[in-house]
Amino acid sequence: MLTCRQIYDLLTEYDEGGLTTSERRQFESHVVICPPCRGFVSQMRLTRDLLGDGSAPGLPPELEDSIVGAFQTWKQRRW
Amino acid sequence: MRESNEKLRHGPAHVPSQPTSVEGDLLVRLQAGDEEAFRGLLADLGPAMLRVADFYSRDSQVAAEIVQETWVAVLRSLDAFEGRSSLRTWVFTILANCARRRAKSEARSAPFSSLDGGAREESELNRFFAANHPRWASCWATINTRWEALPEEALSRAEADAAMIETLRALPPNHSVVITLRDIEGWSSQEVSTLLRITPGNQRVLLHRARLAVRRALEQTLDGERRL
Amino acid sequence: MVNAYKFLASGAVGLFSRHKWPTPAGGVPGEWVRVEGELRPCLSGIHACSASRLVDWLDEELWEIELGAPVLEDDGELLAPAGRLLRRIDGWDEGCARAFLSHCLDSTIVLAAESLSRVGRERDAQQLTASRWGPDSERSVLELARSFEDDPASPLLFLADVTRLERGGRPELPDVAPAADAGGPTPFALAANLGYVCAHITAQLAEQESAGSYEERFLGERLSQSRWLAHRLLLHG
Numbered sequence: 001m002l003t004c005r006q007i008y009d010l011l012t013e014y015d016e017g018g019l020t021t022s023e024r025r026q027f028e029s030h031v032v033i034c035p036p037c038r039g040f041v042s043q044m045r046l047t048r049d050l051l052g053d054g055s056a057p058g059l060p061p062e063l064e065d066s067i068v069g070a071f072q073t074w075k076q077r078r079w
Numbered sequence: 080m081r082e083s084n085e086k087l088r089h090g091p092a093h094v095p096s097q098p099t100s101v102e103g104d105l106l107v108r109l110q111a112g113d114e115e116a117f118r119g120l121l122a123d124l125g126p127a128m129l130r131v132a133d134f135y136s137r138d139s140q141v142a143a144e145i146v147q148e149t150w151v152a153v154l155r156s157l158d159a160f161e162g163r164s165s166l167r168t169w170v171f172t173i174l175a176n177c178a179r180r181r182a183k184s185e186a187r188s189a190p191f192s193s194l195d196g197g198a199r200e201e202s203e204l205n206r207f208f209a210a211n212h213p214r215w216a217s218c219w220a221t222i223n224t225r226w227e228a229l230p231e232e233a234l235s236r237a238e239a240d241a242a243m244i245e246t247l248r249a250l251p252p253n254h255s256v257v258i259t260l261r262d263i264e265g266w267s268s269q270e271v272s273t274l275l276r277i278t279p280g281n282q283r284v285l286l287h288r289a290r291l292a293v294r295r296a297l298e299q300t301l302d303g304e305r306r307l
Numbered sequence: 308m309v310n311a312y313k314f315l316a317s318g319a320v321g322l323f324s325r326h327k328w329p330t331p332a333g334g335v336p337g338e339w340v341r342v343e344g345e346l347r348p349c350l351s352g353i354h355a356c357s358a359s360r361l362v363d364w365l366d367e368e369l370w371e372i373e374l375g376a377p378v379l380e381d382d383g384e385l386l387a388p389a390g391r392l393l394r395r396i397d398g399w400d401e402g403c404a405r406a407f408l409s410h411c412l413d414s415t416i417v418l419a420a421e422s423l424s425r426v427g428r429e430r431d432a433q434q435l436t437a438s439r440w441g442p443d444s445e446r447s448v449l450e451l452a453r454s455f456e457d458d459p460a461s462p463l464l465f466l467a468d469v470t471r472l473e474r475g476g477r478p479e480l481p482d483v484a485p486a487a488d489a490g491g492p493t494p495f496a497l498a499a500n501l502g503y504v505c506a507h508i509t510a511q512l513a514e515q516e517s518a519g520s521y522e523e524r525f526l527g528e529r530l531s532q533s534r535w536l537a538h539r540l541l542l543h544g
Contacts, residue, residue, distance in 0.1 A: 003217035005207050012287035016268060017350075018280070024349035028323060032364055033503045035496035038322075039223030045325070046226040047294040051262040054240050056126035063129070063143050067121060067150045068114070074154040075112040213459035214468060222492070 002030045007037045011044055102166055110157055121150070124167055127264050128174050134248065134255040135178035145181055149174040164273065171260075171274050203295065234300055246296040250289055257282055258289035310543055311355040311374050311385050312396070314366035319392070322366060328392055336373065337392040346379060346386050353390035358537040359383045362529055365499035369399035369540070398540045404494040407536055408473055411505040412439070414531075419466060422512050435463060438470055445474075462511045469501050469508070502532055 002010070007030055013019050014027050031037045059067075108116035128149065132142035152173050160169060208215040229239055247255040253275065260266040260274070272282045315321060319328040329337035346352040355372050356364055360383035375389030416439050423432035431454070438448040452467040471477075492500065510525035518524075537543075 003210075004219045005204075005210070005217035008207075009287075012283050012290065016279075016283050016286075018283060021347065021349055028349060029363060032322065032366070033499040034219075035492035035500055036219035036221065036223045038496065039225050040219070042225040042227070043223060043294050043298070044290060046228070047290060047297060048262055050229065050239055050297070051243065051258065051293065052265070054243070054263055056130045056263070059121070059125040059129060059146075060143070063146065064121065064125065066147055067125070068118060070147070070151050071114065071117050071154060074151075075114070078112065214465050 002026050004030075004034060004037050007031060007034070008040065011041060103162065106160065106162060106166065120166070124170055127259065128171070130259060131171070131174060131256050132178055134250075134252045134259070135175075135182060137248065141181060145174065145177050148181075149177045152177065165270070167266075168270055168274055175256075175274065203291070230301065234297075238300065239297060242296045242300045243293050246293050247289070250292055253277075254285050254289040254292070257285040258293070261286055262290070309357050309378075309380065309385070311372045311378075311390075312358065312361060312542070313355045313370050313372045313390070313392070314361075314364040315368045315370060317367040319368060319370070328370075331392055331394055336394075339375065339389050339391045341375070341389040346388060348379075348381070348384070348386055352379075352386045352388060355385040355387070355390060357383045357385060358542045359530060359533050361533045361536050361542075362499075362502050363533075365404070365495060365502065367493070367495050369396040370394070371396060371542075396540055396542070401494040403539065404498040406539070407532075408494070408498045408501055410535055411502045411532055412469060412473060415469075415505040415509050416466060418509055419463060419512055422516055423463075425516070431463070435466070438467065444470075462508045462515070465504070465508050465511075469504055472501060473497065503529075506532065 007027065010019065010023075010027060014024065019027060031041055058064075105116055105120070109120065125146065128146050129142055132145040132149075133139060136142045136145060149170070153170055156173075160166075164172075206219060206221045208218050208220050210217050212218075229236065234242075247258065256275065257271055260271050261268070266274075268279055268282060272279045275282070277285075315328060319330050320326065321328065326340070328340065331337045340353060342352050344351055348354075353372075353374060355374060357380075361369075371393045372390045373393050374385060374387035377387070379386040416435060420432040420435050423429070423435065434447065434451055434454065438444055438451045441447045448467050448470050452464060452471075455461045455464045455467070458464065506525050506528035509528045510521045513519045513524035514521045
């Protein structure tokens with residue numbers, strides 16, 4: 001049986017498929033019967049959801065214009 | 080809003096994570112000087128590029144310059160690009176090189192010490208009973224409540240986003256870049272490992288630590304609100 | 308064909324998959340959920356359990372589930388390529404969870420008291436039973452904890468912890484009264500957690516008395532707990 005500390009250390013391995021079948025089974029058996037680990041797992045899940053729902057803000061217009069300008073210059077020099 | 084987020088999460092429809100014939104078409108258009116194609120690529124990759132550059136430079140002006148330099152370098156080598164990696168991996172590889180070059184030339188010694196991140200993780204480890212506790216060895220000593228959803232009355236979406244990004248900016252850049260590309264931008268594990276030239280196992284460790292840091296930040300913000 | 312059961316988090320959601328299961332309505336089973344590809348335990352497939360393994364998976368909701376062939380069975384653990392929810396086992400609610408935990412604790416304390424008597428520690432046995440059923444059990448359980456302080460790995464100290472946890476206490480913070488809004492564990496969470504710990508304590512006692520291996524005793528106790536629950540919920544198979 002894994003300890004809570006191991007759950008804390010191994011959650012990403014679990015999610016990313018880095019554990020063996022036997023390890024997965026031990027991982028799940030622990031989480032099921034352990035309230036603080038369940039809480040921890042749900043917290044990490046929500047954290048990932050929030051990250052996934054976010055996105056970087058668009059480029060500042062000056063920067064975008066400047067880069068497009070570089071493209072136009074490049075294009076002119078080529079053609 | 081959600082739709083455009085979806086695009087960014089899973090990669091824009093016309094810039095897939097693996098080189099494909101769709102990407103091949105895009106490449107041809109770019110090499111042919113198609114401005115619309117370029118603007119599309121810029122819109123898709125630019126925002127994440129700026130964020131990643133910011134993690135390396137910790138300076139928004141320098142970050143903008145890094146992004147600019149990257150695109151110039153991309154254009155310069157566009158004809159030579161053979162499509163062995165995906166376009167976005169290639170663009171971000173150039174970005175990472177530019178960022179590292181800038182960091183060296185500015186002799187920036189950013190406080191990326193492992194002590195910094197390590198110290199915070201230390202306080203988290205205090206939340207477990209000792210490994211030699213006679214009955215509750217290595218068990219959580221605290222209650223961790225389940226978070227079903229963001230409690231909007233305690234923490235707005237904007238506040239949560241701000242807390243998360245602030246946390247990422249304080250992490251060593253390899254951590255923040257991994258979590259940004261994986262969890263925010265939706266890159267695959269293989270892509271990120273390839274980009275940063277690390278093993279998938281190493282990548283998982285960085286990702287794990289970064290996720291723990293973000294969770295801690297959210298918890299502090301949530302707890303702070305509750306105490307009021 | 309063994310009956311199959313599945314515990315889900317509230318809202319008929321899988322704990323690990325976070326998949327929301329279609330629920331039965333108007334006597335019609337929920338739609339079939341199918342999983343493509345090879346069946347791999349803990350990785351891929353619909354997981355369920357027989358009545359003998361209920362206690363390993365305790366959660367907020369208990370459902371009876373029909374599994375599509377072929378059903379792989381491994382010591383009470385079931386795996387299949389498809390499943391659909393047939394009916395909610397309404398008897399499994401907070402009250403039942405509390406009753407289950409109470410039963411586990413009662414059994415374990417009786418076993419421990421008898422174990423103490425067998426080795427001539429009659430006074431300790433009485434102190435133990437008083438901590439559960441005595442007139443001032445709150446105080447008794449603290450006294451029990453203090454008596455066995457010098458033997459921190461003692462199953463009896465563990466029992467004292469469990470007794471207090473059942474009542475919403477925090478054994479590691481002896482002077483703190485349980486706060487109502489501390490967001491403490493639900494009865495389901497306590498049942499899952501402390502049921503396990505009770506079986507652990509029972510197995511430890513057996514090992515101490517050289518009355519069988521820890522493993523055997525632990526599994527036997529868990530089986531016994533599942534059987535109690537299955538009877539209580541009028542389940543078959």
